Amino acid sequence: MQAARLLQKPLKWTCDRSEAFLSDTHGRDLKSTADMAFDPEGRILGYRIRTIANMGACLSNFGPAIATLAPLQVAPGPYHIPAFHQQVTGVYTNSAPVDAYRGAGRPEAAYLLERLIHQGAMDLGLSQDEIRRRNFVRADQMPYKNVTGAIYDSGDFTGNMHDAMARADWAGFATRRQQATEHGLLRGLGMAYYVECTLGDPMEEIDISFDPKAGRVSVSVGTQSNGQGHETAYAQVFADRLGIDPYQVDILQGDSAIKNTGGGTGGSRSLQMIGNACIAAGDSVIERGKEVMAHLYEASPDDIRFEDGFFELSGTNRRLGVFELADEAAKADLPQALARGLDLSASYTKSASTFPNGCHIAEVEIDPQTGVVAVKRYTVVDDFGTVINPMLVAGQVHGGVVQGIGQALGEDVIYDENAQLLSGSFMDYPMPKAGDMPVIDFSYNEIPCQTNPLGLKGCGEAGTIGACPSVMIAILDALAPKGVKALDMPATPFAIWSAINKAEAKAA
Structure with missing residues (x-):
């Protein structure tokens, strides 16, 4: 930008992959120590976290908040935890700055919590599902205020877990494990339950503009889809609010020449904010339409009703569709208050965050001779409130799960003692590949959110939040017969092979 100003010419610069590895913000660089106390019945009494969070060589936009505030609301997850304490120390290093990466603080919180829950189950002799069942916030306790002050408006954590177990054939795992053992392989099953808190700017405004001749309407928004299918x-x-065809609606996204306000895309907020702003806009168009039609036919707005995309004057055969009325309004001499016809602006301000949640179950197989992990089965049952477009939601969950599996199994940024980046290409940084991924069995239960008109909960980051802990717990479950009790991400083949050999040497 500065060079363009100095030269008074437009400039283009394309970052290559090596430059991106060196200079793009990184994510999730922290080291945490945590303790959890249980009573003799396996119920949680308290939870404590101590974290050292790398900020990099300088502070990025959201780096400090992601390590502190972002995980705080959901640190207790789906469990009733009466006492909680979190301490975070940010440190400067010579690495690239650390900022938001899909989930932004919530995957870190879910990972730490679920690993502790799993450890508690092993120490107390409880199954993975039983320890969760004893500690879940119940559906009849909603709305529920957790120990950090977040209010879960709705949810059925136990129901989602039971559905996930059924779809994953939890009861048949022992047979599959025995079959793997007969082939010299280790098979493990891992469960994780997450609660996400959607974040971001609490207000969105959209602009509505009708082109009645073309039979189209433009909706200008301050967010930008980058593949999610927001439009x-x-x-x-x-379209549903106005009873028109969705193909008649043009969504204009993220263009500051058209729309100079907007909170942007992030924090799993886009549909929660713009969707509800569309509801507000649709209602405003209907109310404005009644006023316009009343003026055109010298009637009272109370005598105009709107149904199935048409405005009708009671007691007459006067009936106009939305675009017909917009056309009549454009030609009429309307009073100042109605001068824009059906064109208008509308906004939505959220009253609370939404809390998507769900149960992930991963099943892995490990070759103890090489440490190589294969994710054989993966099951997700989510609660995203009201689901508008199931295909888009499934795409978000699939992508998020793959990112979480990638982090669990291999992705790692490594510097040497001189701050030289050693993992600066895909030769050294193992991105997950399609052939390494399982078929993801995804389903959802619609439990409407109580804090927004559409009743929806964000879904964009949920897959990643549940994937990291479920995969790592499955790996630990597979390694338990070898005496391996602890392993940190990423669970690379070398890390697993080393853990097995160390445990065997200790036992010898």
């Missing part, structure tokens, strides 16, 4: 969902919501 499809926005059009669905707005």
Whole structure:
């Protein structure tokens, strides 16, 4: 930008992959020590976290908040935890700055919590599902205020877990483990339950502009889809409110020449904010339409009703569709208050965050001779409130799960003692590949959110939040017969092979 100003010419710069590895912000660089206390019945009494969080060589936009505030609301997860304490120390290093990466603080919180729950189950002699069942916040306790002050408005954690266990054939795992053992392999099953808190700017405003001649309406928004399919969902919501075809709706995203306000895309907020703003806009168009039609036919707005995309004057055959009325309004001499016809702006301000949640179950197989992990089965049952477009939601969950599996099994940024980046290419930084991923069995239960008109909960980051702990717990479950009790991410083949050999040497 500065060079363009100095030269008074437009400039283009394309970052290559090596430059991106060196200079793009990194994510999730922290080291935590945590303790959890249980009573003799396996119920949680208290939870304590001590974290050292790397900020990199300088502070990024959200780095400090992601290590502190972002995980705080969901640190207790789906469990009733009466006492909690968190201490975070940020440190400067010579690495690239650390900032938001899919989940931004919530995967870290879920990972630490679920690893402790799993450790508690092993120490207390409880199964993975039983220890969770004893500690879950119950559906009849909703709305529930957790120990850090977040209010879960709705949810059925136990129900989602039971559904996930059934879909994952939890009862048949012992047979599959025995079959793997007969082939010299280690098989493990891991469960994790997450609760996410959607974040971001609490207000969005959208602009509505009708082109009645073309039979189209433009909706200008301050967010930007980068592959999620937001434009499809926005059009669905707005069109449904007005009783028109979604293909008649043009979504104009993230163009500051058209729309100079907006909170952007992030924090699993986009549909929660823009979708509900579309509801508000649709309602405003309907109310404005009644006023316009009342003026055109010298009637009272109370005599105009709107149904199935048409405005009708009671007691007459006067009936106009939305685009017909917009056309009549454009040609009429309307009073100042109605001068824009059906064109208008509408906003939505959220009253509370939403709390998506769900149960992930991973099943892995490990070759003890090489340490190589294969994720054989993966099951997710989520609660995203009201689901607008199931296909888009499934895509978000699949992508998130793959990112979480990638972090659990291999992704790692490594510097040497001179701050030289050693993992600066895909030769050294193992991105997950399609052939390494299992078929993801995804389903959801619609438990409407109580704090927004659409009743939806964000879904964009949920897959990643549940994937890291479920995969790591499955790996630990597989390694338990070898005497391996602890292992940190990433669970690379070398790390697993080393852990097995160390445990065997200790036992000898």
